[in-house]
Amino acid sequence: xxxxxxxxxxxxxxLEQGRQAGSLSSEESDKGRNMEMMILxxxxxxxxxxxxxxxxxxxxxxxxxSGSTARTSSSVxxxxxxxxxxxxxxxxxxxxxxxxxxxxxxxxxxxxxxTECGSNELRESRINIAKRAIEEVFLTLPQETNxxxxxxxxxxxxxxVPLGNGSENRRQFLNHIKDSVADGGTPLLDSMxxxxxxxTVQAQRQLGYGPYRIIMVTxxxxxPASQDPGPIVDRIFKESPVEMITIGFCIGKNHALNQPxxxxxxxxxxxxxxxxxxxxxxxxxxxxxxxx
Numbered sequence: 001x002x003x004x005x006x007x008x009x010x011x012x013x014x015l016e017q018g019r020q021a022g023s024l025s026s027e028e029s030d031k032g033r034n035m036e037m038m039i040l041x042x043x044x045x046x047x048x049x050x051x052x053x054x055x056x057x058x059x060x061x062x063x064x065x066s067g068s069t070a071r072t073s074s075s076v077x078x079x080x081x082x083x084x085x086x087x088x089x090x091x092x093x094x095x096x097x098x099x100x101x102x103x104x105x106x107x108x109x110x111x112x113x114x115t116e117c118g119s120n121e122l123r124e125s126r127i128n129i130a131k132r133a134i135e136e137v138f139l140t141l142p143q144e145t146n147x148x149x150x151x152x153x154x155x156x157x158x159x160x161v162p163l164g165n166g167s168e169n170r171r172q173f174l175n176h177i178k179d180s181v182a183d184g185g186t187p188l189l190d191s192m193x194x195x196x197x198x199x200t201v202q203a204q205r206q207l208g209y210g211p212y213r214i215i216m217v218t219x220x221x222x223x224p225a226s227q228d229p230g231p232i233v234d235r236i237f238k239e240s241p242v243e244m245i246t247i248g249f250c251i252g253k254n255h256a257l258n259q260p261x262x263x264x265x266x267x268x269x270x271x272x273x274x275x276x277x278x279x280x281x282x283x284x285x286x287x288x289x290x291x292x
Contacts, residue, residue, distance in 0.1 A: 079239040082203035094205040100285055101146040101163055101202055101210060103195050104138075104173075106130065106180060107218035107249075108153030113182035114219075117250035117269050126219050126249060127182040129271045134177050134217070137278040139170075145285055146202065149173050150195055153184040157191045163202045186223040188256065191216070192232045192244075199242055212242045215281055217274070219249040222256060229256050237262040247277045 085091050112127040122129065141147060147170070148163035160176040161169065195214045203212060214236075222228045233256075236242050245264045246257040258265040266277035 081240040082200050082208055085204060091204050093207070094202070096144065097206045097209045099144060099146050099165070099206065099210050101148075101199060101206075101212045102141070102282070102285070103148040103150070103163065103199050103212075103214050104134075105150045105152070105191050105195050105214065105216040105218075106134070106177065107186065107216070107220060108151050108180040108182055108184070109186045109218075109220055109223070110153070110183050111186070111220045112153075114250075118252070120269065122270065125182065127180065129274060130217055130249065131177055131180065133271055133275040133278055135174055137275060137282060138173065138177075140279075141170075141282060141285060143167070143170070147173055148195075148198055149176055150191060150198075151176065151180050152187055152191045153180070153182065155184070157187050157194055159194065159198065163198060185227075186218065186220040187227045188218070188222045188229040189227040189232055192229045192236075192257075196232065196236055196240075196242065200240070203240075212240075213245060213281075214242060215245045215247070215278075216257065217247045217249060217278075218255075218257070219251055221251070230259075233257065233259060233262055245281050247274065247281075249274060 107130075108127060112130070113125050115122045115125055117126065138147070144165055146163045146165050147161070148159070149161040149172075150157060150159045152158070161172045192214070195216075199212050199214060203210075233244060236244060243264065244257070244262065245266075246255065247266045247268050248255045248258065249268050253265070253267055255265070257263055264281075266280070268274035268277050
């Protein structure tokens with residue numbers, strides 16, 4: 001190789017310097033001068049050999065270029081979503097790989113039992129208004145759209161209806177909406193995390209195809225404070241295409257789930273505005289039938 005040839009040439013140059021030094025020592029009678037020449041030639045030989053070694057080493061620019069390439073390659077890596085199954089089990093693929101997925105989260109915390117909405121007094125409780133609006137609007141979803149339901153309140157946050165479609169799915173959805181009672185806290189973080197987990201599992205079954213939405217109707221702030229949903233909102237936004245939609249009921253725009261650029265937020269203060277917000281959200285679904 002070229003590097004080997006260079007090294008061999010350098011070694012020959014050093015040996016030649018040594019032979020010259022030996023011949024000089026036998027011919028010269030002046031021992032002092034002979035010693036000076038010996039030292040000088042040895043120094044020259046060492047310098048020549050060191051220079052050849054440096055020629056064979058990779059340059060600092062090439063090292064820098066290699067490191068820069070590695071960093072550039074690493075910087076463009078993206079999280080794969082949905083992640084592959086990690087338990088080694090085969091994924092049960094969905095029948096409809098392009099199905100739309102809507103995962104609904106309803107706030108049934110204690111504050112939803114109130115009748116005031118800001119400075120206005122409602123004719124019925126917030127939870128009853130939400131029930132009526134949801135029952136009306138969700139009946140307009142096409143049967144092939146996957147619909148799931150999670151309710152949080154008295155029992156923490158629990159999935160009531162897994163993502164699915166068809167008449168039985170819709171019947172269960174409406175029954176759980178009707179049976180919901182206002183009581184308990186507001187675990188926004190846990191609710192968003194659970195909803196995202198369910199959506200991710202469905203995305204694995206669809207190999208990531210199809211739109212995915214999490215829709216939350218809530219009237220409160222995180223309770224306790226450790227339930228701030230900020231971290232999970234950031235995670236969902238960074239690693240997935242899941243759309244996060246929040247309808248803030250009777251709380252204005254000051255809400256942890258109102259993050260422009262990351263979430264879509266609607267403000268609702270009565271039945272009409274809540275119903276219209278839901279209609280606007282679901283209008284993007286293919287096959288949506290507006291009944292107004």
